[in-house]
Amino acid sequence: MRQHKPFRSEMGFSTADRIVVRGHDLVEDIIGKVSLGDMAWLEIAGSLPTPQQSAVFNALMVTLVEHGMTPNAIAARLTYLGAPEALNAAVAAGLCGVGSTFAGTAENSARVMQEALKNVERPDLTRIAADIVRTFRASRTPIPGLGHPIHKPVDPRSPRLFEVAKQNGYYGNYCELIQLIAAEAERATGKALPVNATGAIGAIASELGLDWRICRGIAVMARAIGLVGHIAEELKEPLAREIWERVDDEVSEDLRKR
Amino acid sequence: MRQHKPFRSEMGFSTADRIVVRGHDLVEDIIGKVSLGDMAWLEIAGSLPTPQQSAVFNALMVTLVEHGMTPNAIAARLTYLGAPEALNAAVAAGLCGVGSTFAGTAENSARVMQEALKNVERPDLTRIAADIVRTFRASRTPIPGLGHPIHKPVDPRSPRLFEVAKQNGYYGNYCELIQLIAAEAERATGKALPVNATGAIGAIASELGLDWRICRGIAVMARAIGLVGHIAEELKEPLAREIWERVDDEVSEDLRKR
Amino acid sequence: MRQHKPFRSEMGFSTADRIVVRGHDLVEDIIGKVSLGDMAWLEIAGSLPTPQQSAVFNALMVTLVEHGMTPNAIAARLTYLGAPEALNAAVAAGLCGVGSTFAGTAENSARVMQEALKNVERPDLTRIAADIVRTFRASRTPIPGLGHPIHKPVDPRSPRLFEVAKQNGYYGNYCELIQLIAAEAERATGKALPVNATGAIGAIASELGLDWRICRGIAVMARAIGLVGHIAEELKEPLAREIWERVDDEVSEDLRKR
């Protein structure tokens, strides 16, 4: 028979009079003392942030909370219309759409850079940027983290995020590299391809030491908050039913006419 | 034909050089200035919090982020095992289980109290508490927000949360009422039925002016963060496969023997 | 320490050369011999259906597969737009909205009738129907399974479903009862309140011996199939992006004008 491996986790446990989260006493050390953003850092990094980490991480997170009427916000509202007894499932439905089209590029951008700088002691960033641009262009794949359909010629979030990173000592090789990639891509294509918000977030998350595989989690935590916001508005000013009816009316009218 | 109603929302919009969220310029006024917890308040309340609202709301939120190896944390990890390409869907799976068994009582507790105090100018809280206890006992339904299977005789989170509420001027009729309900329930049943964390959260969320129907959203935002934390740990110390294999081995061995 | 209870399940297991599902050899006895609808019955009832059970159960199921542009179909399409790498998560998002507003009434209808007829040997159906109508009217709650916003004065699916049930020997007390409830409700209110499709399904599922708590599962299995159908159409004739853009355009234009 297969030998059991032990179940091990550092996340937390409870006794009759105590709750411990990541090694901290919830009641004594967290409630009333730690903010939500710092708690999020504790969850993914395993220890409470320094003031600098907190400033940079909160900046990344608030950038991703709200983008107005996105497909996932509309999906969450429509789901709530069908199942108002389960707000949690409406948010879950919205999160199911936080994928490669709209939120995955931070993940991909971080991946490209983390793999390029892995185990490289004194990286030649200009050469690495040129290599990355060449490889992506050869496979006719868009370079993650560059360009934006609306925010042209500059995604205004990126310079602000880099500024916060700089002020807190987290502007290093990754931030340099994504800027060099953008410059090289613009040179090679002749198009405006500024670092977009997910490119900046991918770079800065890498500076913070976060594994690229958890970068989509930053968007997920932030969007979960934004999606609850949409449900809160839906409670006061419902929109989902009108969206549904317009779609259904137009489709049905066309089908009936045939 | 049906007349269209206009699509209206205050959540946000973008132009080429600007992103506006709930009336605030994201780049100028939010990134680097507003913390994640305050952003969450902005999303559900529509305006930035006062320092007191911020303190109380962040305290509620951090209480709900992490509870160790809950069913929804395990579900998220197992989902990630099957679909590592979609961290977002793993968190969504976990949120699907944030329902009536483990997280809904804040909602119900807030509902009972908000309905009891609605449009009552000078409420006789002792009488209202007695009425609530009598009604629930008559229908043999547990009173939401009281008692805990592990945390006995006191749920240590509740006094701490009430303390934070008091320090910030948010300990009012709802907090009084839930305490009176607990006292009356203990008197009537002879059992220890302290205000549990979700009872305290239901009361304090009501003090903050939050509609009971959005109270599950507090748990959802917080748990989304906790679930990303579990995936982050799963990346480093995988647990899901061992859980699956132990279950499958034991079930299969039994079936093969029959 | 707590004593372990054994993990037990009858669902299935595998060996190197064999897969057993609910006691049947998948390769020998199921593939090429059992249809999908009968397999669904095997899953929830634990044994293969008789021809009569198969006819009735398949009739219930196909009724619920497709309803055109419902909120959950639109939600699934919008989710697929955001995460085309995870068709499974798009269907999951759609299923999150198969709840109390649109699909839960079969569950509730079955529940009301199963609780009313539980352990009653020779039920007086007319009196029971009158009691049910009186109770719901007293609490100002709509009676589950009656009335439809579009299908008036008759939901055409219900007589057809009852006909299939009758032809196969599954028209008994539950089917009688829902008809009597509808008659009594129409008499008491003076309104047209025909048995709707979910009322008929609730009654017929009860005739088939299905627990009311699994009745939502019939809708879930059927809608999962319908939602995959919507994604299949979305692949050929995309609709989600246009829905999103119309909503976002109208909301953004209004916000920019303020």
Next chain:
Amino acid sequence: MRQHKPFRSEMGFSTADRIVVRGHDLVEDIIGKVSLGDMAWLEIAGSLPTPQQSAVFNALMVTLVEHGMTPNAIAARLTYLGAPEALNAAVAAGLCGVGSTFAGTAENSARVMQEALKNVERPDLTRIAADIVRTFRASRTPIPGLGHPIHKPVDPRSPRLFEVAKQNGYYGNYCELIQLIAAEAERATGKALPVNATGAIGAIASELGLDWRICRGIAVMARAIGLVGHIAEELKEPLAREIWERVDDEVSEDLRKR
């Protein structure tokens, strides 16, 4: 302003006395006449199946319904434990895990073959198989649709599925090709790499004319049914709580000892 594109869909519509699904009258032509499996074909292919298509498609589908205690089945059960009011969300949670690890290989297998045979009139299957094996081996990526951790040396489902395909005239180039790929891979690696169930399903779905991008949908429809089956068993013989408690106990005991 952007010009609206019309909302168009062939899925279905309703009038007061009629429901039309994919051009068929639901009451007249589907209920009591079409089985669930054939309805599933109608949803994804747009027309009712021939008897041969029905036989082959139902065979594919029933193969994927049930696999015992998989990670997604356990996740669905744990979710139901937390939110029994929303069976739909429990199934959704399970579907979130039907991804690349366990169910995506039919998709990938179909993709590889459809891209290889696209617009090729008289394909040299042996050469194409050799090319595919060489390419995958060069990039050190496993070839989708081959090999199985348990079912060795043969996955018993594959020969049975090919047999059903042959009997119904759907054993063509794709089925030949996957067999040639397996033979070539076994020759090149010296390992047993038989066509597994998802390889067979990918090939046969391609024979049926299904786009590789919808192939995961076959697994999703089938698994949704299987997951409802698991909830049905959970209602009678609960397993989720014991799974949770064993995990939590073992983790907590370890943490308390430190």
